[in-house]
Amino acid sequence: MKKIAVIGAGIVGLATAYELRRHGLDVSVYDADAKPGQGTSKANGAQLSYSFVTPLATPDVLRSLHKLLLDRNGALRLHPTFSLSQCSWLLSFLKACSASQSQRGAENLLQLGKLSRQVLDQLQRTQPLEFAHNHHGKLQVFENSQSFAAARDAQGSFLGRHGVEQRVLTPAQTVEQEPSLAPIAHRIQGGLFTPSEEAGDCEQLCLALQERLQQMGVVFHFNTPITRLERHGDSITAFTAQGALDAHTIILANGTGAQKLARPLGLDLGIYPLRGYSLTIPVDEHSGAPQASVSDIRNKVVYARIGDKLRVAGMIDIGVNKPSAIAARLSTLRQQVQEFFPALTPTGDIEEWTGERPSRPTSTPLIGASPFNNLFVNVGHGALGFTLAFGSARLLTDILQSPSNKQPLLAPLFSL
Ligand SMILES: Cc1cc2nc3c(=O)[nH]c(=O)nc-3n(C[C@H](O)[C@H](O)[C@H](O)COP(=O)(O)OP(=O)(O)OC[C@H]3O[C@@H](n4cnc5c(N)ncnc54)[C@H](O)[C@@H]3O)c2cc1C
Structure with a gap:
């Protein structure tokens, strides 16, 4: 053979x-x-995010490029290294930001996501592997009514066309869906809940x-x-x-x-490495941690429950490699967790991690x-x-x- x-x-x-x-x-x-x-x-974000596959390169990213360059605490950050590899990747990325390219990318990735779900489901049905795999769904939480309305319409039409169920929630229903959000109930403008999404420990x-x-x-x-x-x-x-x-x-x-x-x-x-960050927080049933995967849309931070851990992940940094810059980003992530889940009580030490996504412009x-x-x-x-x-x-x-x-x-x- x-x-x-x-x-x-x-x-x-x-x-x-x-x-x-x-x-x-x-x-x-x-x-x-x-x-x-x-x-x-x-130590990635732990999301089996089959229905949330929009490419990074979109017309919206193109429109907010000025923020990308200036906001030190933004979810997306560019540190120009002026290397050939970074310049050529960025040029291809900018080209990929067209509405048609990004739409095509999302459609293709959705098909690959569907196949992935089928293959992993088949494995788990026949000879299951233990990896804290759960089917608690994904809850996107919005603190801004405009971004809530825009996401509701855009996702509603895309996911609806592909037969993915998504529930539009009022602020009260959002907290009912995920009671650990109660301490920030007054800030919530709405939620989108997608029951079919999964999570697990990669x-x-x-x-x-x-x-x-x-x-x-x-x-x-x-x-x-x-x-x-x-x-x-x-x-x-x-x-x-x-x-x-x-x-x-x-x-x-x-x-x-x-x-x-x-x-x-x-x-x-x-392929260019796009840096991201995560925290792994040990929790138990009294910690006030969410059960579903939760996305803090304002900061673009995702939360996933994997057994007795809460994984928090976010940020996309292009060309950020200095240890001091990495430490600063992790500290921002900790701050964001504190603001989003102010009542969260870890049961032990929080683990910090940074990793590089093997990313292509499209x-x-x-x-x-x-x-x-x-x-x-x-x-x-x-x-x-x-x-x-x-x-x-x-x-x-x-x-x-x-x-x-x-x-x-x-x-x-x-x-x-
Ligand atoms: C912060 C963050 C959050 C993320 N969240 C999610 C998420 O929620 N859901 C999701 O689907 N994805 C997520 N991702 C992306 C996901 O983690 C990556 O896409 C995925 O891990 C890539 O897997 P891989 O096997 O291609 O690469 P890797 O996991 O990096 O594996 C590559 C392997 O190749 C080995 N290797 C490299 N070069 C050589 C060589 N020359 N010889 C021998 N071995 C070599 C390395 O040692 C490594 O073990 C996230 C990424 C980050 C950074």
Whole structure:
């Protein structure tokens, strides 16, 4: 049997290995880290956000560019580094801000989200994995009546067209839906509740998947960075410090690391790291923590309950890398939590985390073949890698196994 090497043991690489192995293929996984899920998959926002897939690049973002450059505490922040990679990514991002491109991106991502939900549901029905998976829905909370009305109309028409149920709530109904919001009831202008949304602990899922995959016969190589890809005619060989990998097919699923590996082959995957932040707050039933996933729309901060933890995540920073700037952003996030859930009482120490989303200008991942006959990609999932991992894995497996004249319908939407 031909050997397949998956590079990357984050949620995307592991889901890919799972789908390939389920189809009877011989799979090994390589990761630079000592265990799975230690990259961007570690402490993300925990949302399986199947219906909230609007790309980052929208006409609205374009209109608020001045704020982006000036507001030090804004949800989106740009620190210009004047590097070629940042400049070219930003130019492509600005181009992607058109209404038509952003609408097309949302439609495509919604289809991939639907497939992802199906694949993960199937796994959970047959041989469930423990990752604090819950189906408590998502509640968006608005403190501004104009932004509430705009979101209600825009989301109502988009989600309605795609058959996703969303309930429009008065301020009182919003608090009834999520009683932990009572201390800020006087500020709430309305809520939008989407019952079908889910949440879970992405790192825990990565660890559980590794165990399952080992039982299925997948071989893991940790502490094994892939140092380069070398071209031999139309095919590629991957190298570690120890030498060439013994693999017929190579799948790049290594998040932000993919750009650097692919570049020397003349492949620009368009991935740039967009920094985000999270807090993990230990809670119990007396802590005043929400049960549903809650989005604080004013600050663009998301809250998800994962077992006895409350995960809080937010902010998108472009080019922010200084430790002092990172510490300042985490402190702002703590402040935002205090203002939104003033009565929240943690049961222990709060863990801070920062991670980089492997983001493409259009927010759509690349899934499928490359110009080289044995190199495939499953990369660039940006802010939605947890949500989209299983659909992306299924799509890549279908692409790999189908003859070139019978590719899956979704394949052209995410091709290189
Ligand atoms: C603050 C924040 C909040 C988020 N919230 C959500 C959310 O609520 N819902 C959601 O769906 N998504 C969310 N995301 C996005 C999501 O976390 C990412 O899209 C996802 O984790 C990407 O997974 P990945 O497997 O592609 O990358 P990673 O998890 O980063 O995995 C890549 C792996 O490849 C390895 N690697 C890299 N280079 C090499 C190499 N050369 N050789 C060997 N190994 C290598 C790394 O060690 C790593 O283990 C959030 C992201 C952030 C930052």
